[in-house]
Amino acid sequence: MPANGRPPFSSDDIHAYMPENVTIKSVKHIGIALFDGFALCETASVIELFQCANALVSGDRGRAVPYQVYLLSSAGGCVASSSSVNVWTESVDTPRHVRHFQVLFVAGGAGVQHIACDRQSMEWLRRTGERAGLVYAIAEGHQLLEGAGFRCAQAGWCIDEQASVGGRTALRAPRTHEVSPAIRAALSIIQEDLGGEIVRPIPHDIMSPALTQLTDMICRTATRDVSEKIRAAARWLEANGNQPLAIGRAAEAAAMSGRNFLRRFKAEMGVTPCDYLLHLRLDRCCRLLVETRLPVDKIARRCGVGSGGRLAKLFRRHLGKTPTDYRAIQRWSGESSQGD
Numbered sequence: 001m002p003a004n005g006r007p008p009f010s011s012d013d014i015h016a017y018m019p020e021n022v023t024i025k026s027v028k029h030i031g032i033a034l035f036d037g038f039a040l041c042e043t044a045s046v047i048e049l050f051q052c053a054n055a056l057v058s059g060d061r062g063r064a065v066p067y068q069v070y071l072l073s074s075a076g077g078c079v080a081s082s083s084s085v086n087v088w089t090e091s092v093d094t095p096r097h098v099r100h101f102q103v104l105f106v107a108g109g110a111g112v113q114h115i116a117c118d119r120q121s122m123e124w125l126r127r128t129g130e131r132a133g134l135v136y137a138i139a140e141g142h143q144l145l146e147g148a149g150f151r152c153a154q155a156g157w158c159i160d161e162q163a164s165v166g167g168r169t170a171l172r173a174p175r176t177h178e179v180s181p182a183i184r185a186a187l188s189i190i191q192e193d194l195g196g197e198i199v200r201p202i203p204h205d206i207m208s209p210a211l212t213q214l215t216d217m218i219c220r221t222a223t224r225d226v227s228e229k230i231r232a233a234a235r236w237l238e239a240n241g242n243q244p245l246a247i248g249r250a251a252e253a254a255a256m257s258g259r260n261f262l263r264r265f266k267a268e269m270g271v272t273p274c275d276y277l278l279h280l281r282l283d284r285c286c287r288l289l290v291e292t293r294l295p296v297d298k299i300a301r302r303c304g305v306g307s308g309g310r311l312a313k314l315f316r317r318h319l320g321k322t323p324t325d326y327r328a329i330q331r332w333s334g335e336s337s338q339g340d
Contacts, residue, residue, distance in 0.1 A: 028193065030069045031101040031132065033125060033141075034089055037111020040081035042138055042182060046105055049186040053194065066193060070101070074124035082110040083283075092128050103189060104132035105182060108139030116147045138182040226268045229254040233265065234276065241280040242304045247273045281305055282318060289327040296323045 030050055032043060047069055054065035073079050076091035092101075106125065115121050126148040129135045137145050226234075233254035237245075250273055251261035265273050284303045288294060297308035305311045308323070315323050 027064065027068050028066060028102045028189075029100070030067055031072050031092065031104040031128065032069060033104060033106045033128060034071055034073050034079045034087060035107065035109075035111050035115045035121065036080050037082050037109050037114065038079065038107035039109030039139060040083050040085050040087075043081075043105075043107045043109075046138060046182050046186050049183065049190065053190045057194065072128065074121045092124075092131075101128075101132045102134070104129055104135045105185075106135065106137050106141035106144055108137065108141040108143075112140045112143050116144060122148050136182060136185040227264070229256060230265055230268045233261065233273070234269065237273065237277050238280055241277055242284065242302060244304060244306075245277065247277075278314070278318075282314060285311060285315075285323065286326065286330075289323055290330045299323070 032047065034043070050067040050069050054067055058065050070092075071079075071087060071089045072092050073089040074091065076089055078086050079089050080086050106129075122144070125144055129145070129148060129150060135145060135150060233250045233256075236253035237250050240249075247262070248258050251258045254261055256264065262273065265276075269276060271279075281303045285299055285305065288299045288302065289296075292299075294302070295308070296311060300306060300308050300311040303311075305314065312322050315321060315326060319326060
């Protein structure tokens with residue numbers, strides 16, 4: 001928890017910033033199109049933004065929430081993210097479901113290439129997009145939109161009247177290092193609906209990209225042709241990443257010389273073995289911070305990082321926050337979702 005003992009975003013903050021004159025004319029239905037291999041982190045950040053807006057508006061005053069978020073897939077049912085987290089989805093075609101969405105976000109991730117070759121899934125996406133007022137891409141999701149017949153606007157947030165299917169427009173903002181296009185889109189929607197004051201108290205951690213450049217690179221390598229030797233080395237790193245390691249041992253697991261291993265791993269995986277190992281360790285640290293009450297020092301040792309001080313430096317560099325702040329934010333977000 002922060003030094004003052006409060007969660008990073010409390011009901012006091014809601015009352016301090018919530019404009020009294022905000023009225024909800026109707027609930028806006030937000031669809032999130034998912035598929036096997038979608039990138040969980042940035043998708044979850046988009047969802048959390050709308051949940052934060054709901055909390056700001058409703059608070060404990062019993063007001064109606066402005067947004068209803070639906071997780072969708074072509075067939076409905078369980079969908080596995082690229083990080084092996086399963087998410088339950090519904091089909092937009094089920095009779096009890098909302099058939100028209102004011103906004104549709106299309107997820108990105110390692111599974112994009114596979115879905116782009118699936119005619120049935122692409123036809124479903126085209127039909128669903130035509131029913132939505134606006135369609136936004138999350139990261140690599142723009143490839144699916146373009147494959148479904150949408151041409152994403154490339155410059156700024158101006159709507160390109162020609163970039164549409166059936167009169168519907170697909171937008172994609174330019175990438176920045178501060179705020180991802182999908183997060184920028186969600187904030188723009190909230191600001192337009194509820195006013196600029198509603199955006200100000202939303203936690204800055206959510207507005208920052210949930211994935212680092214390293215994570216993005218590793219996700220993209222899932223679509224590459226990787227030799228069995230390099231896959232074996234990657235599996236070995238995953239199995240032994242919690243121990244102090246010399247990269248030479250991974251080369252031995254791949255039955256390759258050290259120099260050839262480094263060259264082949266970078267060429268085939270898109271990242272160096274050291275960066276890949278760092279990603280694995282940070283991922284495990286994140287999970288232990290959320291799922292356990294272990295001290296930061298002990299988590300660092302269990303994940304092969306060494307010490308709490310070194311882990312704190314890595315978190316600040318790659319995630320923009322300390323391990324303690326990350327734990328507080330993630331736990332608060334989970335408690336808020338359960339309370340909805």
